[in-house]
Amino acid sequence: xxxxxxxxxxxxxxxxxxxxxxxxxxxxxxxxxxxxxxxxxxxxxxxxxxxxxxxxxxxxxxxxxxxxxxxxxxxxxxxxxxxxxxxxxxxxxxxxxxxxxxxxxxxxxxxxxxxxxxxxxxxxxxxxxxxxxxxxxxxxxxxxxxxxxxxxxxxxxxxxxxxxxxxxxxxxxxxxxxxxxxxxxxxxxxxxxxxxxxxxxxxxxxxxxxxxxxxxxxxxxxxxxxxxxxxxxxxxxxxx
Amino acid sequence: xxxxxxxxxxxxxxxxxxxxxxxxxxxxxxxxxxxxxxxxxxxxxxxxxxxxxxxxxxxxxxxxxxxxxxxxxxxxxxxxxxxxxxxxxxxxxxxxxxxxxxxxxxxxxxxxxxxxxxxxxxxxxxxxxxxxxxxxxxxx
Ligand code: SF4
Ligand code: SF4
Numbered sequence: 001x002x003x004x005x006x007x008x009x010x011x012x013x014x015x016x017x018x019x020x021x022x023x024x025x026x027x028x029x030x031x032x033x034x035x036x037x038x039x040x041x042x043x044x045x046x047x048x049x050x051x052x053x054x055x056x057x058x059x060x061x062x063x064x065x066x067x068x069x070x071x072x073x074x075x076x077x078x079x080x081x082x083x084x085x086x087x088x089x090x091x092x093x094x095x096x097x098x099x100x101x102x103x104x105x106x107x108x109x110x111x112x113x114x115x116x117x118x119x120x121x122x123x124x125x126x127x128x129x130x131x132x133x134x135x136x137x138x139x140x141x142x143x144x145x146x147x148x149x150x151x152x153x154x155x156x157x158x159x160x161x162x163x164x165x166x167x168x169x170x171x172x173x174x175x176x177x178x179x180x181x182x183x184x185x186x187x188x189x190x191x192x193x194x195x196x197x198x199x200x201x202x203x204x205x206x207x208x209x210x211x212x213x214x215x216x217x218x219x220x221x222x223x224x225x226x227x228x229x230x231x232x233x234x235x236x237x238x239x240x
Numbered sequence: 241x242x243x244x245x246x247x248x249x250x251x252x253x254x255x256x257x258x259x260x261x262x263x264x265x266x267x268x269x270x271x272x273x274x275x276x277x278x279x280x281x282x283x284x285x286x287x288x289x290x291x292x293x294x295x296x297x298x299x300x301x302x303x304x305x306x307x308x309x310x311x312x313x314x315x316x317x318x319x320x321x322x323x324x325x326x327x328x329x330x331x332x333x334x335x336x337x338x339x340x341x342x343x344x345x346x347x348x349x350x351x352x353x354x355x356x357x358x359x360x361x362x363x364x365x366x367x368x369x370x371x372x373x374x375x376x377x378x379x380x
Contacts (some may be wrong), residue, residue, distance in 0.1 A: 045298055075295050093265035093345040100368060108370075113246075113375075152346040165270050182373075189376035197246050198373045208356070216373070223371040226247045226254055227352045231335055231359055232367035234265065234345030 001037055001060070002046060005029050007053035013101060014054060015048035019165065020117050029081065038117050038165045040069035041075065064159045067120070070142065072165035090170070091230050092202045098238035104172050106201030107181070111194055112166040118194040123167055126196070129188040130171070133181060138170035142182030147199030178212070179219050186221070244349045245323075246372045251351065257332050259349040260284070262337075263319035271344065274316050276342050281311050283336045284322055287329045291323035295362045320344075327358065 003014075008029040015030065019067070022036040023043065032043075044054045061068060069076050089097065090108060100106040105156055109126060112118035130137075131153035137144040148154040157233045173181050185198065201224070202212045244259040245252035262280050264270035285293065285307045294310050294335050296318050297355060324330050337346060348355050352369070 033298060040336075066243060066331050089369050092261055092263055092347050093268070095345050096265040096268050096366040152288060159322075173333070186376075192377035195375060195377045197375050199245055200371045201374055203368050203369065210368065210369055210371075213371070214342070216371075216374070218332065221373055223373055224247060225251050225351050225353070226245070226347040226349065226372060227355065228245045228259075228370035229352070229355045229359070230347050230367045230369070231344060231355075231362075232362045233334070233336065234363065235343035237367075 001039060001041070002034075002055055003030055003032055004053045004055060007051045009051055009053075013048060014043045014049055015109050016045050017047040019115055020163075030236050031131050036117075036163065037068075038072040039065075040072040040165050041069070053076060059185050064162055067146065068164055071120075071167055072117075078097050091228055093152050093234060094201070094203075094230050095232050095237055097235040098176050098240050100172060100201045100203060101240050102203045105175060106170065106172050106184075107198065109169045109185070109196050109198045109200070110166050111169070111196040112164060113195070113197060116195050117163050117165050117197075118167060119160065120162050120164060120167060121155050122192070123196075124153060124155050124160075125156070125168055125193060126185070126188055128167070129153075129184060130181075133184055134179070135171045135173070138172070141168060141170045143167045175176060178215055182216065182219060182221060189202040193194055205227070246364075246375070247371055254326060255351060255354070256325050256349065258324045258327070258355075259321070260324065260330065260333065260346065261319060261321050261346045261349075262342075262346045264316065264344050266317065270316050272316065273344065274318070276313055276344055277316070277318055277320060278311050279340065280337060280342055280344060281307070281314065282322050282334055282342075284320065285371050287324075289322040289335050290325045291330070292320075295319065300355075322380065327354065331358055331361055336363065338362060338364065 012025050019040055020036050024033055074122055081083045089207045094100050111123045137150050144150050146156050146159050148156050155157050215222055247254050264273045291301050296313050297310055301306040
């Protein structure tokens with residue numbers, strides 16, 4: 001994103017809207033730090049610039065810069081998934097897709113949130129460690145598409161320095177590998193150069209319980225009481 | 241509200257804070273589902289959400305989103321995203337979606353005990369859960 005210097009009146013109204021703090025206020029006008037801007041589009045959509053000085057220059061959509069927008073602006077579509085947003089539909093449609101079946105768990109690591117963003121190359125500390133464990137990354141996830149080789153977890157050279165609001169790593173593990181993989185993530189987390197949040201997707205047991213909570217607590221991981229529940233209203237329903 | 245899954249702060253600060261998302265599964269039941277998405281929106285608007293955001297019009301209720309305009313613009317792949325601060329409203333919305341057999345997937349994010357009791361009251365069997373395991377790493 002850029003600000004037309006000839007129009008900007010330096011009012012500063014757009015500054016608080018930028019989640020990256022990338023808008024800098026000068027003596028008479030404001031400017032966007034091109035390297036720090038993740039192209040999330042919040043400034044142009046929300047800040048109601050009184051003189052409409054904020055604009056998206058054509059360079060925004062040139063490779064490799066173009067990946068910033070697809071990973072940061074939820075209104076843009078990922079070309080390889082056709083889905084708006086940064087990841088798959090994960091738990092949201094699991095009652096219909098059965099992406100996460102009984103006997104397996106889904107794991108999602110979201111880099112860059114809350115609020116700091118990430119360079120795509122920085123997620124490699126974790127993706128390489130996971131690849132060593134034999135993890136197969138979700139093919140429909142846009143980050144997997146930017147790996148040199150999904151078997152090594154290495155991110156393509158030309159996109160490594162691109163900064164994005166968030167990037168999600170998704171994969172499925174067999175139930176029996178839970179402790180091993182979670183411990184590995186826990187250990188590798190200390191080496192991560194950026195912030196990440198992590199989440200686990202599990203089916204409810206037929207009796208309505210979630211035994212995974214107890215298993216996680218045994219290895220020192222305490223899931224939040226706040227959970228995202230697929231209430232099973234989707235049709236056709238998949239029970240597997 | 242901080243995020244539809246990850247919350248910051250003590251549990252009592254989000255006791256009655258529910259995020260409701262409804263959407264079709266792309267490639268499975270999305271073709272021709274716009275009328276069902278519209279009906280979902282109508283039910284939600286009738287019950288009165290605290291807020292509702294739209295990727296289609298890029299607005300939300302607090303910014304002045306017009307429900308009728310949004311419903312008119314709804315397409316097969318338009319997800320429904322809103323939040324409620326009243327348990328009863330969530331119960332009513334889910335009951336109506338179930339009775340009318342809308343058939344789109346619905347997730348409710350909130351304290352697990354509350355969501356399970358809501359599902360019990362509505363007569364729903366929760367299918368899957370997404371659990372937040374917290375934050376790691378460094379901000380440099
Ligand atoms: S596009 Fe996003 S990151 Fe870039 S200046 Fe605007 S608000 Fe900040
Ligand atoms: S809101 Fe517009 S005029 Fe004001 S500082 Fe930002 S770009 Fe400049």
